[in-house]
Amino acid sequence: MKPKVLVTRVIPDAGLKRIQQVCEADIWPEVMPPPYSVLKERARGVDGLLCLITDRVDGDLLDAIGPQLKVISQMAVGVDNIDLNAARVRQIPVGHTPGVLTEATADLAFALLLAAGRRLLESVEYIRAGKWRTWEPTTLLGADFSGATLGIVGLGRIGKAVARRAAGFDMRLLAYNPTMTADEAAAVHARLVDFDTLLRESDFISIHTPLTPQTRGLFNRDVLAKMKPTAILVNTARGPIVEMEALYNALTTGVIRAAALDVTDPEPLPPDSPLLSLPNLTIVPHIGSASVWTRDQMALMAAENLIAGVTGRPLPHAVSQ
Numbered sequence: 660m661k662p663k664v665l666v667t668r669v670i671p672d673a674g675l676k677r678i679q680q681v682c683e684a685d686i687w688p689e690v691m692p693p694p695y696s697v698l699k700e701r702a703r704g705v706d707g708l709l710c711l712i713t714d715r716v717d718g719d720l721l722d723a724i725g726p727q728l729k730v731i732s733q734m735a736v737g738v739d740n741i742d743l744n745a746a747r748v749r750q751i752p753v754g755h756t757p758g759v760l761t762e763a764t765a766d767l768a769f770a771l772l773l774a775a776g777r778r779l780l781e782s783v784e785y786i787r788a789g790k791w792r793t794w795e796p797t798t799l800l801g802a803d804f805s806g807a808t809l810g811i812v813g814l815g816r817i818g819k820a821v822a823r824r825a826a827g828f829d830m831r832l833l834a835y836n837p838t839m840t841a842d843e844a845a846a847v848h849a850r851l852v853d854f855d856t857l858l859r860e861s862d863f864i865s866i867h868t869p870l871t872p873q874t875r876g877l878f879n880r881d882v883l884a885k886m887k888p889t890a891i892l893v894n895t896a897r898g899p900i901v902e903m904e905a906l907y908n909a910l911t912t913g914v915i916r917a918a919a920l921d922v923t924d925p926e927p928l929p930p931d932s933p934l935l936s937l938p939n940l941t942i943v944p945h946i947g948s949a950s951v952w953t954r955d956q957m958a959l960m961a962a963e964n965l966i967a968g969v970t971g972r973p974l975p976h977a978v979s980q
């Protein structure tokens with residue numbers, strides 16, 4: 660008999676086809692994720708769960724699924740939606756998809772740095788509003804990149820990939836990463852500094868740290884106030900690392916110049932959120948890993964983890980075994 664699995668969304672065929680070869684797969688067909696209570700019912704009795712960042716996976720859910728559950732396979736690198744401790748005490752391995760989304764996410768972070776720095780959103784709006792009448796010497800002036808300082812918060816895989824891109828733009832690089840050696844940072848031409856120095860000296864700040872109890876709300880009112888008034892903040896990591904209300908206040912009172920977010924808190928923002936109407940805030944809908952090759956690889960890795968788990972083998976890409 661094939662192992663039973665629940666896949667909480669339609670994922671790229673690259674992964675889905677592999678799963679269907681080996682497992683009896685129940686695939687949640689809707690665009691919106693299954694509500695938590697529905698997930699609990701639907702997952703009851705499965706051997707494997709393939710979930711996304713939009714699914715809350717906690718002890719209650721794992722108990723509802725039952726003791727036969729052999730693996731949680733997340734199609735993402737970040738696993739802050741999963742209670743890892745609840746999985747560990749129940750001896751359920753958790754898999755994720757590190758590495759394959761590094762370059763795509765770094766590309767998007769850099770796209771957002773450029774978009775916010777060179778005011779692309781405002782420029783498009785300017786044309787759409789019929790305001791473009793001639794070449795104007797003092798209109799829509801943005802930030803310079805060459806020679807500017809980029810501060811990277813979290814110099815892991817994605818942070819380093821952003822650093823490599825920044826080097827091509829002749830930027831000076833600072834990094835804040837409490838668990839890294841200066842030599843490792845120097846390998847990507849970044850100088851490790853303390854958090855306050857990074858805030859004080861950076862013209863651009865890009866966030867690449869996971870969401871943890873330590874990083875939740877890291878960019879609050881006091882921290883934003885330490886940035887340059889001309890600085891630009893980009894977040895492609897997790898929404899709750901930046902306090903939304905503090906960011907709104909900072910952007911509307913000139914505490915910082917502009918920001919760009921791939922991630923928000925909550926996600927999505929309510930349609931009437933005042934953040935959505937700010938000219939100096941660019942928001943895109945959590946598309947860091949949204950390139951064709953990347954999503955195929957993520958689906959494939961998640962499938963490999965799921966299949967390994969339900970067939971009793973170690974996960975090839977494990978957060979915890």
Ligand code: DGY
Nearest residue numbers: 734735736737760948
């Ligand atoms: C991740 O993988 O954690 C991203 O946020 C979604 O690709």
